[in-house]
Amino acid sequence: MPNQAARSLVTKRHDAVAVVIAEPETRVFADPFFALQLRGISKELTAHDAQLVLLLTEGRDDHTRVGRYLAGGHVDGALVFSLHLDDPLPGLIQRAGVPTVFGGRPGWSDGSRRVVYVDSDNRGGAREAVRHLAGLGRRRIGHITGPLDQTSAVDRLDGFRDVMVDADPRLIVESDFTPADGERAMRELLDRCPDLDAVFAANDLTASGALRVLRERGLRVPEDVAVVGFDDMLPVAEQTDPPLTTVRQDIEEMGRLMARLLLRGLDRGDGETGGAGEAAVGGAPRSVVLPTTLIRRASA
Amino acid sequence: MPNQAARSLVTKRHDAVAVVIAEPETRVFADPFFALQLRGISKELTAHDAQLVLLLTEGRDDHTRVGRYLAGGHVDGALVFSLHLDDPLPGLIQRAGVPTVFGGRPGWSDGSRRVVYVDSDNRGGAREAVRHLAGLGRRRIGHITGPLDQTSAVDRLDGFRDVMVDADPRLIVESDFTPADGERAMRELLDRCPDLDAVFAANDLTASGALRVLRERGLRVPEDVAVVGFDDMLPVAEQTDPPLTTVRQDIEEMGRLMARLLLRGLDRGDGETGGAGEAAVGGAPRSVVLPTTLIRRASA
């Protein structure tokens, strides 16, 4: 069997793609989100005989290591996740000159660079969630946000505001996508506005925490307070009591699409079509935003 | 900066190790288990400047692909997880001749090969769990097992039997480590033995499903039925109602240790010591079994 090192030496191709996950906190892995994306990515990569090199970064010092690795030309491209606003990674990556697709719309304001990303329609999905609540006759609708240094959280908040134009600011409380902090946020919301009749939580994990607090306070869901989440993580959304009405995003498909866009950009695209939200068939890959769907269960 | 391909061509080293996760079902990623192991592995590898190449196998056909990759000499070694009894992977790996450390005791009976693995003391932990229940005065103790084609599940069942020597066979029901099937198993247990007063579930996820069924049937935990889990996955065990008494295993440490053993076997061991359950300091790496601890919360 052929020796890969010799092969790469002459072809300058490695058939390997780096997946960079910035994991500043413990949170990332408490959450099936990354696992699902990874799975989508893995499927697409193996279908193209490319390997997945996983780069987990725990802190600032790791960033330089990742930058070095990417610049070292070990991989043909990179898939990068969960950038926060102040993240030095994009700069490093650009300097490394590696073809990259981002997971989620990057947050930096610099419009000069043309970046390719895959995201869900967070804003549209949030609007649909809140409109659903309003359609149920709810008027005092609270929102538990995600961490506002991530665009997904900001976009969902914007969607909330699109519908609740004059929302009482006390009805919005920032949280961090974890169940535990979802509990804290729900308590705060209830303390500020005991008369609220609905909550839109920025993800399912947060919603599950909120549900627990509601029950603990003796409030019935959905009769007293209706709850909508975001993500539709099956193991969470179907197991809550009551089962969660939520905005579904196809996370595995996002991963698959990221890999596909990257591979295509690397000229390995074989003209394959199909799949919802496909980017332009020929030419340079462009960002794609996938649609979301409201899944009605019992909580709203 | 140096070209890695050229470097590997002459040094025959890649500073990369493969992590192979056999993922026959969807389950693997619903479960934070692998994420935690991965994190431990990643930490140790990056500390030694080695890269992590992730190989996910979805089905039989993927096995040959993995075998080919491993035999292709792309990586210096492999870390292999979640083997089932009938798994063709070990054979392929051995044929590929790649240094390997297994996660969890491999199940095949062939004692001829000397394999290196890292595992928790599943049997001992299970014994401790059941003794705790017995110490609470419980007599009709049920056991919801994991999938019995995995050694971890078998070992925990053996631990259960060590204490409950003459256990009524109806008190044992096989499950698959998921919350949903945990519910099913708990119902079955209750239908068979309405008088049971305790349950040892083979993992926390299963226990959480059992807890839900118990509440749904109006049984109080721990007054009517005491429950002990296994794993101590914080996001699960602390969030259940009531919080779960469980057997803790240090999953991240297992991952770290696997990587350390492998690296040492590759002669990259720099004499580093420390860490519980460390294998022999010099010489070839040997398997290590990490201790478990009972964590008392409210459910038993």
Next chain:
DNA sequence: ATGAAAGCGCTAACAT
């Protein structure tokens, strides 16, 4: 001590 050269195993370009 520093520098020149051979060769790792492959692919691509060239010659037959």
Next chain:
DNA sequence: ATGTTAGCGCTTTCAT
């Protein structure tokens, strides 16, 4: 169509 050869960028050996 098949066979031959240069050279990818590094490390290691050997000579200065």
